[in-house]
Amino acid sequence: MEAFTWWSDEHKSLADEVGKFVDRVMPRAEEAFWEREFPRDILASIAEEGYFGAGVPKEYGGMGLGATGACIVIEEVSRMPGVGWIFGAAMLGGWHQVIDFGTEEQKKRFLPRMVKGELGAVAMTEPAVGTDIAGIETFARREGDKYIIHGKKRFVTGTGVADRYMLYARTSDDPEDIRRHRHLTGFIVEKGMPGFTIEKINEVMGFDNVPNGYLSLVDVPVPLANRIGEEGEGWRVMVLSLNYERALVSAQVLGTMRETLRAVVSYGQRRIQFDKPTIDIPTNQFKVADMMAKLKLARLSTYYAAQRLDSGQDAAVDCSICKVFNTDVAVEVGVEAIQVMGGDGTTKFYPLQRILNESKVAQIAGGTNEAIKLTIYRMGLKAMADDFKMPHRVRHSKLGVPITSADRPKKLSKIDEDSLLAVLAEDYRVNPGLYMSREDLKEAFDVSDTELDKVLLALESKQLVRLHRKGEAITLAKATYEGLKKANPPEHYRWFPPWVKDEDIF
Numbered sequence: 001m002e003a004f005t006w007w008s009d010e011h012k013s014l015a016d017e018v019g020k021f022v023d024r025v026m027p028r029a030e031e032a033f034w035e036r037e038f039p040r041d042i043l044a045s046i047a048e049e050g051y052f053g054a055g056v057p058k059e060y061g062g063m064g065l066g067a068t069g070a071c072i073v074i075e076e077v078s079r080m081p082g083v084g085w086i087f088g089a090a091m092l093g094g095w096h097q098v099i100d101f102g103t104e105e106q107k108k109r110f111l112p113r114m115v116k117g118e119l120g121a122v123a124m125t126e127p128a129v130g131t132d133i134a135g136i137e138t139f140a141r142r143e144g145d146k147y148i149i150h151g152k153k154r155f156v157t158g159t160g161v162a163d164r165y166m167l168y169a170r171t172s173d174d175p176e177d178i179r180r181h182r183h184l185t186g187f188i189v190e191k192g193m194p195g196f197t198i199e200k201i202n203e204v205m206g207f208d209n210v211p212n213g214y215l216s217l218v219d220v221p222v223p224l225a226n227r228i229g230e231e232g233e234g235w236r237v238m239v240l241s242l243n244y245e246r247a248l249v250s251a252q253v254l255g256t257m258r259e260t261l262r263a264v265v266s267y268g269q270r271r272i273q274f275d276k277p278t279i280d281i282p283t284n285q286f287k288v289a290d291m292m293a294k295l296k297l298a299r300l301s302t303y304y305a306a307q308r309l310d311s312g313q314d315a316a317v318d319c320s321i322c323k324v325f326n327t328d329v330a331v332e333v334g335v336e337a338i339q340v341m342g343g344d345g346t347t348k349f350y351p352l353q354r355i356l357n358e359s360k361v362a363q364i365a366g367g368t369n370e371a372i373k374l375t376i377y378r379m380g381l382k383a384m385a386d387d388f389k390m391p392h393r394v395r396h397s398k399l400g401v402p403i404t405s406a407d408r409p410k411k412l413s414k415i416d417e418d419s420l421l422a423v424l425a426e427d428y429r430v431n432p433g434l435y436m437s438r439e440d441l442k443e444a445f446d447v448s449d450t451e452l453d454k455v456l457l458a459l460e461s462k463q464l465v466r467l468h469r470k471g472e473a474i475t476l477a478k479a480t481y482e483g484l485k486k487a488n489p490p491e492h493y494r495w496f497p498p499w500v501k502d503e504d505i506f
């Protein structure tokens with residue numbers, strides 16, 4: 001694995017060691033895949049090496065290497081069939097939820113178990129609740145020092161093999177709590193608790209020897225001591241945990257992409273058609289070059305997001321971007337790699353078919369890429385608001401064309417219909433197809449929102465201005481043709497480039 005310059009020496013040696021470990025156990029992982037046998041022995045070896053503790057702080061027995069350490073491990077172990085899913089689920093089954101929201105007692109109780117390789121899982125999704133995860137129906141009712149949980153979960157990776165289930169349940173039906181996302185609570189539900197059973201195991205593409213299934217909870221008593229965070233804090237616990245989940249899924253497909261490239265390049269160097277290796281065919285080289293570029297960019301994006309998580313910065317947008325980017329390019333890389341290998345690529349005798357299946361699932365698990373794009377858009381818009389500010393543009397005095405201006409005009413301290421119409425008319429000369437935002441208008445007038453609205457409404461009533469509203473609030477304004485006519489004579493709006501002949505102008 002290529003190490004990044006900002007990694008510590010411990011990260012670098014971890015990467016080196018896990019890589020060698022995976023090379024050693026790969027034959028057994030492939031055997032387990034063909035036999036459809038859950039790779040319990042491999043997971044036990046991963047635990048023996050201490051890799052389950054990569055992201056766990058040292059005081060709880062871990063390596064203290066943060067999200068970067070956990071990503072390094074999952075990248076390497078995901079080269080093996082299915083193993084990455086279980087490693088990821090074990091982390092998501094409480095790792096940073098306990099670190100970030102757990103009490104000291106919970107940290108001491110759960111984290112060392114995690115380090116020793118106890119498997120975990122995360123249970124958010126339900127039969128009727130997928131992307132719209134705020135609608136969780138599984139209910140937890142407080143009774144003294146325990147909660148009684150009733151409901152179902154599905155698509156839980158690690159169902160059955162996991163001992164610990166980081167599960168989210170509804171604890172309030174109060175509409176105000178729901179509106180404020182204070183209606184969910186996180187719990188660690190453990191194998192063996194009365195009423196906690198498996199309902200079904202799915203047959204899922206890419207999950208040939210790894211269980212994913214449905215859980216049934218019939219009045220399961222869960223001690224208060226297993227509640228993670230406060231009652232009503234579950235949404236926060238879940239949303240923050242999704243950042244880690246997305247970083248881990250991103251790192252997981254790095255391992256599979258690396259295996260894909262290894263297979264396709266080494267195959268193409270040995271396959272002769274038309275008397276030359278198929279890797280020498282330029283179109284195959286272009287495909288491989290694209291694959292390399294996608295892998296490199298995906299790795300940068302992932303470890304940048306992990307670094308932000310580790311340095312305590314807000315990483316929601318970065319984790320979302322790498323989850324979408326990496327899983328999308330992993331599918332593209334998988335499809336193209338099969339094409340480069342031809343018929344052999346489609347067989348199970350090379351790893352590409354299995355990897356493509358795993359990559360496809362990764363576009364859905366951890367939140368679908370469509371849902372995550374909405375997060376990127378909404379949060380990115382806020383996070384990058386300064387970058388998206390419209391530049392102040394004016395009409396150039398000589399050229400007559402719109403040009404960016406560093407100088408803001410002096411704000412007018414008074415507003416009336418004529419001055420507001422004049423500003424909107426000037427904006428028409430610069431941005432004829434656009435409305436002006438409230439912020440744009442407040443750059444021109446040093447007046448209160450109430451004063452501004454009063455004049456805008458007066459102009460609207462005379463049909464001199466067209467307004468756009470969000471709910472009741474006026475957000476955008478534009479002069480109508482009548483408004484432009486009232487503000488200036490027609491010549492004021494005319495402009496022609498010098499090459500247009502006078503005789504062609506009417």
Ligand SMILES: Cc1cc2nc3c(=O)[nH]c(=O)nc-3n(C[C@H](O)[C@H](O)[C@H](O)COP(=O)(O)OP(=O)(O)OC[C@H]3O[C@@H](n4cnc5c(N)ncnc54)[C@H](O)[C@@H]3O)c2cc1C
Pocket residue numbers: 089121122123124125129130131132154155156157158204207212361364365366367368369370371374
């Ligand atoms: C193999 C596998 C493993 C999984 N592991 C786990 C696990 O361990 N724990 C767990 O809790 N869950 C797990 N999941 C569940 C996963 O998180 C959900 O499948 C995912 O969130 C989507 O929910 P859904 O399948 O119900 O699809 P739906 O929500 O029904 O969505 C169907 C389609 O509509 C689109 N869509 C939905 N809403 C919107 C919207 N607002 N805007 C745009 N498009 C939208 C989706 O993108 C999708 O294409 C796993 C899923 C799979 C397939």
